[in-house]
Amino acid sequence: MSVYTPAEVVEETGFTLDTLRYYEKIGLLEPVSRNAAGQRRFTEEDVGWLGTIRCLRDTGMPIAEMLRFADLVRQGDHTIADRIKLLEEHDGRVRDQIANLTERQRYIHDKISYYRRVV
Amino acid sequence: MSVYTPAEVVEETGFTLDTLRYYEKIGLLEPVSRNAAGQRRFTEEDVGWLGTIRCLRDTGMPIAEMLRFADLVRQGDHTIADRIKLLEEHDGRVRDQIANLTERQRYIHDKISYYRRVV
DNA sequence: ATCGCACCTGGAGCCGACTCCAGGTCAACC
């Protein structure tokens, strides 16, 4: 099972090293294992979890809620129903965001056409 | 020509009074006219501009860029080409946001289906 | 006339999410 150096994880996930350390510090990431020199060596699983974090973060989930999700994951399989609920609620908000953006986009297009007409 | 009290503008635009004052302070809003007692009386035009602000803000435009746009508007008609450019660039970012959200949404759906299958 | 209320000001404070820094360790290459 392969491990990843900090630099590799930065490359792979797009998070900065500082952000990774920050996520570990606040408990969004489990304590990352270390080599003899005390340097982080991320597992495949860490990287996968960071992929999830990236997705949730990029869809606007606040860190506090990601922490709740992380907590559910840690508690084991009996929390899966709760995880589904959390993700479905989040999905609803993502849907709303998309609808809202699409709506606002029309206004922007109208504004642009208006400007085009007066130019 | 009708004017609006702060409370009416709050109602109409969804911004808080503090936010309206803040926007005026930083120059995103022109100095708002006052009645004899020094209280704000917003014009139709102010409210219209706030509608534009709302749209740009809700689509993720940073205040610094809204200030640039406000500045172009103040400079008069010869900046219309620049305004179109600014709005088109912003439109591109909105498009990207929607695409990104839609993409991430698939991941969330997949995650939910996965959880549904293991429950 | 006095109460409540909507409003005013300048300035401080807050929150989320990082981001940066100083000073240190270790491994490897020249």
Added chain:
DNA sequence: GGTTGACCTGGAGTCGGCTCCAGGTGCGAT
């Protein structure tokens, strides 16, 4: 054996965008 470079730590600082506060004014209703 000296230098480079990737990494480490704890803690402070930054940034965007508000949000709150204390203390004050003026107006309409009881």
